[in-house]
Amino acid sequence: MKPSGWQELLLAALFAMLAAFVPLVANGYWLSIAVTAMMYLALATSWALFSGPTHYISLATGAFFGIGGYLVGSMMSDYQLAFWVPLVVAPVVAALLAMLIGLATLRLSGVYFVIFTLGLAEMIRNLISWIQNNFLGSRGLYVLTDLRDQHIYWMLLAVAAVVYLLGWLINRSRLGFALRIIGNDETVARHVGINTATAKVILFTTTGFFAALVGAIIAPRWSYIEPNQVFSPQLSFLVVIMALLGGAGRLWGPLVGVIPFTIIWEWVGVQFPNQSFLFMGLAFLLIVYVLPNGVVGRIEQLRARLREREA
Amino acid sequence: MRYSGAVLSVSGVTKRFGGLVAVSSMSFDVAEHEMVGVIGPNGSGKTTMMNMISGAFKPTAGRISMKGRRISDMPAQTIAREGVGRTFQLVRLLPGLNVIENVLSGAVFGHRRRWGRDAEDFAHAMLERVGLEAMSYAPVAQLTYIDQKRVELARVLAGEPEVLLLDEWLAGLNPTELETGIELIHNLRDEGRTVVLVEHVMDAIRALCDRCVVMSAGKKIAEGTPDEVLNDAEVIRAYLGDDDA
Ligand SMILES: Nc1ncnc2c1ncn2[C@@H]1O[C@H](COP(=O)(O)OP(=O)(O)O)[C@@H](O)[C@H]1O
Ligand SMILES: [Mg+2]
DSSP: OOOOOHHHHHHHHHHHHHHHTHHHHOOTHHHHHHHHHHHHHHHHHHHHHHHHHHOOOOOOHHHHHHHHHHHHHHHHHHSOOOTHHHHHHHHHHHHHHHHHHHHHTTTOOHHHHHHHHHHHHHHHHHHHHHHHHHTSOSSOEEOOOSOOHHHHHHHHHHHHHHHHHHHHHHHTSHHHHHHHHHHHOHHHHHHHTOOHHHHHHHHHHHHHHHHHHHHHHHGGGTSEEOHHHHSOHHHHHHHHHHHHHHOTTSTTHHHHHHHHHHHHHHHHHHHOTTOHHHHHHHHHHHHHHTOTTHHHHHHHHHHHHHHHHHO | OOOOSEEEEEEEEEEEETTEEEEEEEEEEEETTOEEEEEOSTTSSHHHHHHHHHTSSOOSEEEEEETTEEOTTSOHHHHHHHTEEEOOSSOOOOTTSBHHHHHHHHHHHSSSOOOHHHHHHHHHHHHHHTTOGGGTTSBGGGSOHHHHHHHHHHHHHHTOOSEEEEESTTTTOOHHHHHHHHHHHHHHHHTTOEEEEEOOOHHHHHHHOSEEEEEETTEEEEEEOHHHHHTOHHHHHHHTTSTTO
């Protein structure tokens, strides 16, 4: 990821301020789409903090997100705790889990990492469903709060803004530079003196933390948590698609992918409710063949070509 | 372990890959400001030896130490920070970074960890040293082979290593480039750097090395000044029948 300057940070702040007004002008259907988009924006931006520079494609987002949702359901429903308790606990639990996964996958490269994260996420989903159904009773996990769509939206916006700011700071730091080098050649990275393990684990832990936070924040929207649904592999795929569609090479890349894709995805869900996986496959193909570096990468490529022509 | 003035000390080092013994009980020392050549036919274990010094591989047995401190059980990044810098037999640049960023990577994470303006200035100075300052902002894909090698050398120098490992840095250069290359390495020698270089080019070995270690089939078969080893009967035998001789 290229370091971004003050200008980009200012634009992002301006965008965040404008975005804060959305619930005042939109309601019902459009507000609900805005909540979904904000959720994916926070998830995809945080996913890209790790996967953008390192090119390690993680499909574990759903597992961390699920921990957020599940802990909110379980703690509020089974233990009568206040909403803020799981809101604090879930990200920490997910961060610890992410750290363990990070340490376990250090030696895996490329496709093995992808498969491991997907397999592990599925395993966690099945394990928790099994525990919930067999040991914790099936009374159901209800999440009853006074939070409305606009409150959820604002919280998600705050998370997205924090993630963006964090990414901006990382990009300008030694750690950010280390991640870019790791993404280019891990052997060289080690030989110039980078502790690749630490850098990767720090970033992976961070994405786990934020995915769980988002999962916890959005839980009140559903009122009822079904472990099998909240640990969603589909969500993991969608986050990857949106981030790559926009371009994971830039901090604001995911933003470019999330907004149009959320709208199209809603439309597909209504028009072809049974073909969503087919559509997801098509989106993957489109990215791989047409936009390998996302929309942002394509724009930068065109700009570079224009500059060359002028020169 | 004694610290006998040797900056780098390799003793009894062996590396096995499954059944293959790539390096077998190698021992040699490198003194400060010394330029030591590691020579030998293809496949004799020279690169494997370099890989063990830089930490890319762990030795199966034996010990490598720097100024008396054992480095052979450290990971590569720690060895780099301890002050060992290396180039790769097949140049390895960071393709997504431009020339100056490639060099910066050495300055930022190397032996002395510079940052900000200081790191940039230092990286530019290193590029100038290898004669590539004009290409600072070019993408590395645009560079010729020798220029890529220059960038790699600048990256290593930017880390301010105490020991420099050059693995066939002169290989693949045409005659004019070779002259420039030898001159560049000669400058390193004049600066009093401690260097281990793997080399095939005999003229370069004669011009550059204080001492040579000759390897054949993973073993050290001779050690001495370039003239001594190149006239050694066993060395000649090892090279005869080999294509590079
Ligand atoms: N990573 C590896 N795995 C297995 N065998 C290797 C590996 N690296 C080198 N070798 C083997 O070790 C021997 C020495 O190779 P190398 O050190 O590259 O020789 P040189 O640099 O002297 O040409 C060769 O037989 C080579 O095939
Ligand atoms: Mg070799």
